[in-house]
Each structure stands twice: as C-alpha cells, then as structure tokens.
Amino acid sequence: MEIIQRAISISPKSRGCHIITSEIESELPELRRIGAGIAHIMIQHTSASLTVNENADPTVRDDFETFFNRLVPEDTRLYKHTMEGADDMTSHIKSSILGSSVTVPVTGGKFNLGTWQGIYLCEHRNNGKNRRIIITIIGE
Amino acid sequence: MEIIQRAISISPKSRGCHIITSEIESELPELRRIGAGIAHIMIQHTSASLTVNENADPTVRDDFETFFNRLVPEDTRLYKHTMEGADDMTSHIKSSILGSSVTVPVTGGKFNLGTWQGIYLCEHRNNGKNRRIIITIIGE
Amino acid sequence: MEIIQRAISISPKSRGCHIITSEIESELPELRRIGAGIAHIMIQHTSASLTVNENADPTVRDDFETFFNRLVPEDTRLYKHTMEGADDMTSHIKSSILGSSVTVPVTGGKFNLGTWQGIYLCEHRNNGKNRRIIITIIGE
Numbered sequence: 001m002e003i004i005q006r007a008i009s010i011s012p013k014s015r016g017c018h019i020i021t022s023e024i025e026s027e028l029p030e031l032r033r034i035g036a037g038i039a040h041i042m043i044q045h046t047s048a049s050l051t052v053n054e055n056a057d058p059t060v061r062d063d064f065e066t067f068f069n070r071l072v073p074e075d076t077r078l079y080k081h082t083m084e085g086a087d088d089m090t091s092h093i094k095s096s097i098l099g100s101s102v103t104v105p106v107t108g109g110k111f112n113l114g115t116w117q118g119i120y121l122c123e124h125r126n127n128g129k130n131r132r133i134i135i136t137i138i139g140e
Numbered sequence: 141m142e143i144i145q146r147a148i149s150i151s152p153k154s155r156g157c158h159i160i161t162s163e164i165e166s167e168l169p170e171l172r173r174i175g176a177g178i179a180h181i182m183i184q185h186t187s188a189s190l191t192v193n194e195n196a197d198p199t200v201r202d203d204f205e206t207f208f209n210r211l212v213p214e215d216t217r218l219y220k221h222t223m224e225g226a227d228d229m230t231s232h233i234k235s236s237i238l239g240s241s242v243t244v245p246v247t248g249g250k251f252n253l254g255t256w257q258g259i260y261l262c263e264h265r266n267n268g269k270n271r272r273i274i275i276t277i278i279g280e
Numbered sequence: 281m282e283i284i285q286r287a288i289s290i291s292p293k294s295r296g297c298h299i300i301t302s303e304i305e306s307e308l309p310e311l312r313r314i315g316a317g318i319a320h321i322m323i324q325h326t327s328a329s330l331t332v333n334e335n336a337d338p339t340v341r342d343d344f345e346t347f348f349n350r351l352v353p354e355d356t357r358l359y360k361h362t363m364e365g366a367d368d369m370t371s372h373i374k375s376s377i378l379g380s381s382v383t384v385p386v387t388g389g390k391f392n393l394g395t396w397q398g399i400y401l402c403e404h405r406n407n408g409k410n411r412r413i414i415i416t417i418i419g420e
Contacts, residue, residue, distance in 0.1 A: 001141045001143065001278075001281045002281075003281065003317060003420055005317075036143050036145040037143060037145075037276065037278075038278065040383055042383075042384065044392075044393065044394030044395075045396070045397075046333050046334045046394070046397055051236040052186070052236070052240040053186050053232055053236050054186045054221075057221055057223075059219075060221045060229065060232055062220055062221075063218075063219045063221050063229050063232075064232075064233065064236070066218070066219075067218070067219075070218075071351075072347070078343075078346070079343045079346075080339035080342055080343055081337055081339040081340045081342075083337075089343050092333055092334050092340055092343075092344075093343070093344065095333065096331040096333050096344070096378055096400075097377060097378075098236055098237075099239065099331075099379065100332045100382075100397070101332075101382070101383055102240075103180050103182075103241055103243060103383060104182065104241070105180065105274040107274070112184075112274055114183075114184030115184075116185070116186055117184060117185075117186055120236075132394065134387070134392055136317065136318050136385050138278060138281075138317075138318065139143060140143055141283065141418075176285040176416065177285075177416065178416050178418065191376040191379075191380075192326070192376070192380040192381075193326050193372055193375065193376050194326045194361075194372050197361055197363075199361040200369065202360055203358075203360055203369050203372075203373070204372075204373065204376070206359075207358070207359075207373050211351075237377060238377075242380075242381070243320055243381055243383060244381070245285065245320065245322055245416050247285065252324075252414055253324065254323075254324030254325055254326070254412065255324075256326055257380070260376075278418060279283060280283055
C-alpha cells in the first residue's frame with residue numbers, strides 16, 4: 001500500500017464547467033503503478049468546484065451553466081456577502097452544491113470512471129484565477 | 141492495511157430513490173474482516189446518483205422525487221442537451237447535485253452509518269438500465 | 281501507512297452553518313504524525329450536513345441559511361414526511377444537497393485546506409441535538 005500526494009495548479013478557466021480528467025492524469029505518472037485504490041481530488045478554493053458528469057457533449061456543460069445561474073440568481077439584494085460583486089456569494093453557494101472534492105476509484109493504473117464520466121472543474125467567478133488542486137492517491 | 145475493490149451490477153430500478161445498503165453489503169463478504177477503514181462507493185453513470193439519507197420512512201424517498209423534479213424542471217425549452225428526451229439533461233443535473241459517490245466509515249466489519257442513515261441509489265431516468273457500481277474498501 | 285478512527289460528539293448548534301475545523305482538529309492529536317493522507321469526516325445524521333466553504337466572513341454563513349431556506353421552502357403542503365414539523369423533510373433534503381461527509385487532504389500533520397476554506401457543520405433543524413461525527417484518517 002502506498003500514498004502519493006501532489007499539488008497541481010490549473011491555469012485560469014473561463015466561467016463554466018470544463019473537463020479536466022486528462023489534465024489531471026497527465027500530472028500523475030505514478031498512477032500507472034496503482035493496481036487498485038482511490039484518488040481524492042480537492043480544489044483549495046470556495047468559488048470553484050469539482051464534480052463528475054458527462055464527458056462527451058459540450059451542451060451538457062452549457063446547460064450546467066444556464067441551470068445553476070437560474071438556481072442561484074446573481075441578484076445582490078438576496079445576499080449580504082457582495083464585496084466582490086454579484087458573482088461572489090453565488091460562487092460560494094454553487095461550490096457547496098456541487099462540492100469541493102471528488103473521489104474516484106483507481107484500477108489498473110487509471111481512474112476507473114464510467115464510459116461517459118469525466119471530472120469537471122466548474123469556475124463560478126467571472127474572472128477566475130489559477131486554481132490549486134491537491135490530489136491524494138491511496139492504493140497498491 | 142488492505143484494499144478490497146469490487147465492481148457490482150445493480151438491477152434496473154424504477155425512477156426515484158431506493159435504499160441499497162444491504163444489497164451492497166451482501167456483495168462484500170470481505171467487509172467483515174475490516175476493523176476500521178472507509179468504503180468508497182461510486183456509480184459509473186451520469187444520470188443516476190448515490191447519496192446518504194433517511195432509511196425508515198418511504199415517504200422521504202417520495203418527497204425526494206417530488207422536490208428534485210420541481211427543482212430541475214423537465215421543460216426541454218430550458219436545455220440544449222435533449223437528445224434522449226425531457227429526462228436527459230435533468231438527470232445529469234440531479235446527478236451532480238446529489239453526487240456520483242459516497243464514502244462511509246467502516247467499523248467492526250460493517251458500514252458505520254447512523255441509526256437512521258441508509259445509502260440511496262437515485263435513478264433519474266424514466267427507463268434506467270443496470271447500474272454499475274465500483275466499491276473500494278481501505279482498512280485493516 | 282496507518283489508520284486512525286474516532287467518534288466525536290459535537291454539542292448542539294443553533295440552526296445554520298458553523299465552522300468546526302478547529303473543534304475537529306483539537307480532538308485529533310494523532311493528526312500531527314500524518315505526513316500525507318486523507319481525513320474522511322462523516323456526520324451520522326440525516327438532518328444536518330457537512331460541507332467546505334469560506335472561513336472568514338460570517339455573512340457567508342448567513343447567506344447560506346437564507347439561500348437554502350428559499351431553495352427548500354418550509355411549506356408542509358409540499359411534503360408527505362412532516363411528522364416532526366415543517367423543518368423535518370426540508371432538513372433531509374438539505375442534508376443530501378450539501379452532503380453528509382467531506383474528505384480533506386492531510387499534509388504535514390494538518391488538514392490541507394485552502395487559505396479561505398473551513399469545514400462547516402450545517403444544522404438544519406430548529407432544535408438540533410448533539411451530533412455524532414466519525415473521523416477516519418488514512419496516511420503515513
């Protein structure tokens with residue numbers, strides 16, 4: 001049993017959801033030696049999130065953005081925490097609805113996701129910066 | 141410390157949330173030898189989800205279905221991704237709100253859930269198929 | 281590689297979200313000897329939740345309470361499961377939207393959270409009781 005832990009930086013993304021599965025895997029050459037285990041992937045920010053969803057049709061990511069903007073309206077009258085603009089508190093809320101981390105199984109040296117699954121980084125700010133991610137793999 | 145990883149197939153469920161705690165435990169005879177650890181349970185699909193909630197009163201699962209149908213309306217004018225019908229994009233959204241995986245503690249050879257907690261599989265499609273689940277247990 | 285598992289009891293909190301990061305860390309002296317790993321933290325109840333969010337400005341927690349009360353209205357006509365009052369079913373729903381557990385990386389003997397991240401316990405009941413939490417740390 002071994003543990004591998006890495007911090008990686010993801011370059012700024014436009015607002016919305018982006019598939020980062022291969023960007024993460026390419027930073028983890030050690031993954032290949034893990035026959036069975038788990039990978040925990042955490043974003044160290046409270047205005048962007050990680051989730052697992054459909055990896056093929058880009059309109060799914062478009063619809064995510066549309067839906068969550070309607071669910072969490074950018075109306076500053078609804079919130080007290082608006083120092084950084086209308087996309088400030090809404091980003092915090094979206095980050096807790098979608099989540100700050102995902103855990104995925106590792107099998108045969110790779111993330112063991114379903115055929116249609118990918119890891120999304122959802123940037124909720126209009127002007128997101130670099131996002132820091134901590135990956136911890138436990139397996140053998 | 142040891143690691144146990146299994147893929148299981150869950151037979152088709154009707155739309156809505158179903159308690160699958162004992163269905164999963166019965167597939168894991170090795171669980172009994174884990175004194176302390178965690179179990180990560182992941183569904184390899186993006187139109188069904190796993191969550192932990194109340195395990196006793198079936199009306200809780202009814203209310204889940206009613207609430208999330210209202211939260212994520214099946215109105216195809218709201219979405220671009222509608223190839224597979226009105227329950228297509230809504231299922232993807234519900235799967236990210238509720239989540240694709242749960243992690244639960246393992247203690248004394250069993251899932252260490254609260255008295256009222258069970259593991260739900262929520263089928264968001266009208267005609268869900270077999271659902272594949274990967275379980276990874278790490279413990280000693 | 282070692283595993284540390286502890287059950288702790290959190291004293292009753294008022295309705296709303298509370299930062300419990302240091303309350304949990306203070307119960308875990310063993311954390312200091314973990315150089316790299318993960319900590320899984322699970323609440324054994326279905327009417328309170330755990331999530332990671334902003335740790336500095338208290339108005340973020342106020343806005344969480346306001347937002348989720350609007351998202352999940354306390355109108356008993358909307359639900360069947362209302363035995364324990366208007367805050368009964370709504371608490372179950374909120375607990376699955378926000379989640380029953382969080383997993384965070386452990387690095388250098390501490391939770392490896394971002395500068396602005398804290399662990400929230402969100403009490404969804406009007407009269408929450410003691411809440412039991414199971415923490416499992418795996419690392420070396």
